Amino acid sequence: MTRSNEASVKSDLLETLARNADLKAVRETVDEGAKGAWKAFDQGWEWLTGTPDDPTAFRLGWEWLTEKGPEHRELDESHQFTQRFMRSPMVAQIRNAIYRKYDGHPPDGGSYTDFGANMDWEYLDPNAEQQFLGSFVGDAYIRDGRIYFEIENESDLHSLFGGHFIEDFNKKWGTNIPTAPERKREEWGPGGQTSQRITWSEPVVPRTPEEMDELEPAWWEFWK
Numbered sequence: 001m002t003r004s005n006e007a008s009v010k011s012d013l014l015e016t017l018a019r020n021a022d023l024k025a026v027r028e029t030v031d032e033g034a035k036g037a038w039k040a041f042d043q044g045w046e047w048l049t050g051t052p053d054d055p056t057a058f059r060l061g062w063e064w065l066t067e068k069g070p071e072h073r074e075l076d077e078s079h080q081f082t083q084r085f086m087r088s089p090m091v092a093q094i095r096n097a098i099y100r101k102y103d104g105h106p107p108d109g110g111s112y113t114d115f116g117a118n119m120d121w122e123y124l125d126p127n128a129e130q131q132f133l134g135s136f137v138g139d140a141y142i143r144d145g146r147i148y149f150e151i152e153n154e155s156d157l158h159s160l161f162g163g164h165f166i167e168d169f170n171k172k173w174g175t176n177i178p179t180a181p182e183r184k185r186e187e188w189g190p191g192g193q194t195s196q197r198i199t200w201s202e203p204v205v206p207r208t209p210e211e212m213d214e215l216e217p218a219w220w221e222f223w224k
Contacts, residue, residue: 004190007124011141014108032149034186042142049062050080050081052069054080054081055062055073055081056080056081056084056128057081057084057128057132058154060073060081060132060194060196061132062097063194064155064156064192064194065076065120067192069182069194070194071192071193071194071195072194072195073194073195073196073197074194074196074197074199075196075197075198076198076200077199077200077201080182080186081129081198082198082199082200084127084128085127085130085133085151085198086200086202087127088127088130088203089118089127089130090130090133091149093117094112094115094117094138094140094149095147096212097145098112098140098142099146099207099212100212103209104141104206104207104208104209104211104212105108105204105206106147106204107142108142108143108144108145109142109143110141110142111139111140111141111142112139112140113139113140113141113142114137114139115137115138115139116135116136116137116138117135117136118134118135123189131154132155133151133153133196135153136151136152136153137152137153137202138149138150138151138152138178142204145203145204146201146202146203146204147201147202147203147204148200149197149199149200149201149202150198150199150202151196151197151198151199151200152195152196152198153195153197153198154191154194154195154197155193155194155196156193
C-alpha cells in the first residue's frame with residue numbers, strides 16, 4: 001500500500017468513526033429525551049388519575065364506568081381526593097353554614113347534621129371531585145377545637161343523570177319526569193353503583209360576621 005493510499009484509508013476511517021460518534025450522540029440524546037417525555041407523561045397521568053390506593057375523581061369515575069376497583073371507598077384527609085374536595089365551593093358553603101349557626105365560634109359539642117347538596121347540571125366548577133360527587137349527604141361534629149366532617153355518596157346512573165334533582169323537581173311541581181334506575185354492580189351493563197365515605201377534620205378558626213358574609217349564595221341546592 002502506498003503512502004497516499006494509507007493516508008486515504010486513515011482519513012476515511014477517521015471520518016467514519018466521527019460520523020458514528022455523532023450518530024451515537026444523537027441516539028443517546030433522543031433516548032434521553034424519550035425517557036424524559038415518558039417520565040413527564042407518567043407524572044402527569046398520576047397527577048390526573050392518582051393511584052389505585054390514592055385515587056382522584058377521574059380514576060373513581062373510570063372505576064365506576066368499567067366496574068373495576070372496589071365498590072366502596074373510605075377516603076380520609078390523607079387521600080388527594082379528600083384534599084381537593086375540601087377546597088371545593090360546596091364544602092366552603094357547608095363550612096360557612098356551620099360558622100353561621102354558632103355566630104362564628106363553633107363550640108366543642110356542637111354539630112351540623114343531616115345536611116346535603118345537590119348540584120345543578122347547568123353549573124360546572126373546575127373542582128373535579130365536586131363534579132364527581134354531584135350530590136351527597138353528611139354530618140359535621142365539633143370536638144377538641146376541630147370540626148369533623150363525614151360525607152356519604154353513592155355513584156350510579158340515577159345520580160349521573162340528576163335523579164335526586166329530578167325527584168325533588170317532581171315533588172315540588174307535581175310532575176312525573178322519569179329518572180334513571182339505581183343499578184347494582186351484579187346487574188347487567190356498565191355503571192353499577194359504587195359508594196364513597198369521605199372524612200376529614202380541620203381546626204376551628206373563629207370568624208367575624210364580615211368573614212361569614214364573604215361567600216355568595218350557593219349556586220347549587222343545599223338543604224339542611
